[in-house]
Amino acid sequence: MNTTSYKRTYSFPFTFDDVLKLIKSFSIEDKVRLEKELEKETLVYRAQKLSEKIKSNDLTIEDVVAEVVEYRKKQNAK
Numbered sequence: 001m002n003t004t005s006y007k008r009t010y011s012f013p014f015t016f017d018d019v020l021k022l023i024k025s026f027s028i029e030d031k032v033r034l035e036k037e038l039e040k041e042t043l044v045y046r047a048q049k050l051s052e053k054i055k056s057n058d059l060t061i062e063d064v065v066a067e068v069v070e071y072r073k074k075q076n077a078k
Contacts, residue, residue, distance in 0.1 A: 014022075023034065 023031065026034065
């Protein structure tokens, strides 16, 4: 199914449910296109939310080396 492009802009007070009904009437190809556009539009927002969920890592290389040395000592003692 071909997608028709329109060059005119209209202003109507759509509700979210109106838009959802419209999207549900799209072909699968148009839904995939819309999904890709929404992913581009929300990339920064999603990255910020992910960043908020990730704990900061305060480990230094010295901390990691000390942990490895301690682990190896325990393994060699067995």
